[in-house]
Amino acid sequence: MNKGNNVQNNETQEQPSNAQKNKKVLSKLVLIVFGMFGFGFALVPLYDVFCDITGLNGKTNESAASYSARSVDETRTVNVQFISRTAQGIPWKFEPMEREITVHPGETKFVKFYAKNESTQDIVGQAVPSVSPGLAAAYFQKIECFCFNQQPLKGKEEVEMGLQFYVDPELPEDISTLTLSYTLYDITGKVDS
């Protein structure tokens, strides 16, 4: 643009020219832009860590808890409810074989879920658990769960799937009912063979 006159104005001293100054600021700002773009993606693992600590999103442990000996708190009972649903598009029947059980904290229990592929296609399903209230998720310990694995079913095939768990005796006093919800997704396209 018309900076001709401007030049004289600023060049009286040996200051860096405007162009250089602009470039400096520009490159810093561009760095911030890329940094923030990266930060957006960094939020993904950060969110997981944060949820792990706080139990924010009701996610339960993703690998098996150990059998280690623990004391059973006989003085207290907790209701555990089971809910199941199928995501849109998966033609399976999927439900808990028991809807609700009562456990003592620390006590190991075994329950079963029933699934049937009602179509004639082979389909791979994946159940994703979630615990409500979210804060209780950290205290719901699965020793063995069908949700740790993918579940392939041939057309019309059916299966009973097991879940072994205990409720941590450290569970806060004010929680007396836990709801474990499973959503079943069709991941046929996404499985690597």
Place this chain on the structure above:
Amino acid sequence: MTTDTLTEQPSADHDSHDDHHDHKPTGIKRWLYTTNHKDIGTLYLWFSFIMLLTGGALAMVIRAELFQPGLQIVEPDFFNQLTTVHGLIMVFGAIMPAFTGFANWMLPMMIGAPDMALPRMNNWSFWILPFAFAILLSSFFMESGAPNFGWTFYAPLSTTYSNGSTAFFVFAVHIMGISSIMGAINIVVTIMNMRAPGMTYMKMPLFVWTFFITAYLLIAVMPVLAGVVTMLLTDTYFGTSFFDAAGGGDPVMFQHIFWFFGHPEVYIMILPAFGIVSTIIPAFARKKLFGYASMVYATSSIALLSFIVWAHHMFTTGMPLAGELFFMYCTMLIAVPTGVKVFNWVATMWRGSLSFETPMLFSLAFVILFTIGGFSGLMLAMTPVDFQYHDTYFVVAHFHYVLVTGSLFSIYAGAYYWLPKWTGNMYSDSLSKWHFWCSLISVNLLFFPMHFLGLAGMPRRIPDYALQFADFNKWVSIGGFAFGLSQLIFLAVVIKCIKGGEKAEAKPWDGAEGLEWTVASPAPYHTFSTPPKVD
């Protein structure tokens, strides 16, 4: 001096110098190639007005459908497309480009600079915008239709359940984002490097401060928006599972990332409005702005706080109590600096010799109606009551008060304030007052009853509703049509003003202050080639 920042070749400086100074291209080429901040400002302003009318036309169809209960005019799916595209166009096409237009026109003149610091980038940042909106709008004509998942594009609505418009949507948003980022970078560099000698930061007009802070907000959060739409794209088309629970992702995380962008975004749309109003009220109260320094600090603290309140949009997603409380109190904290601002505007008017020219009328309406929007915001900020109000028309009422009678009214106030400087002519006073009064009455008829509809439980984003909401919706629709038509008066005022009218003096408002009034009206193509001295 500055042109060559992007090219590094001193000779480029000369070319463009000649180009623009002596024989600037004419016709369409002038506008395509222009690197002049005033031309680009004009382009931005016209573009945003066209987008306002486009988005407004969509709103008219929405209100026509909602005039009566039942489905009359459009299919539910198309209705969703209308609300989605209406929101996107108004946010990214009307409000934000209008402010960038103001920045381009006014910032160099207010700080005594000859142009924006990076004029070529400026040209780019404008000219990619029309493509973004062409992409977005073109999806209406595709078989699958336009985006129908709301302007907030929550996953999995925009991924698993998308109608196939997600790619178009994502690319459009990418382009809009790049445009805003370039615009913002330009604003920051200009303000940091091009101020006239003697203009320290604390001597800058408040207008300049608000744009400076807004530009930083944009630089910080637009990349996050770009990131989240990129994740959306890969989730939808490339099999990633950022937001897909089946693959270990989490759809609630979408909302966290989106609102981490989204809440600062709403301040991006209101801070410049604060700047405009803080310029106009002193001019027509004939007093200095009350509490200049506190305004600067209030603006900065609003900007900083805006990064830690995002989850007030997510109270009902099942956060732990501690989270709900944290976000509730932080949100209420923002009301403090906002209150400081309102207080300062009122104090500026207190015992001033007020006169009520159109820019002042819009500014006064801004102060009152924006405050109403702030109050409904405070109500929504209370977690327990938000469980009732969330996703109802109460939220719609809230954000239209802050965005229409807030941001849009400030844009009108600014346009009426600087039109004489832009065109060299005074506009028709009576016509502009018609515009104001018609807008004021209709906008309240349009948005005020929405509060009651929301309190009574009418959900947002639905094409049909229960019978008991019928009467209010009828009035809302009538207000909507009237408000829509009133905006055509503005178009008439502007066209008349460009064509002619009483010649404007260099400083048509006796109480106005600032360097922009020291140059002739209309502002010459090049101003402040020699920087003024500020003391």
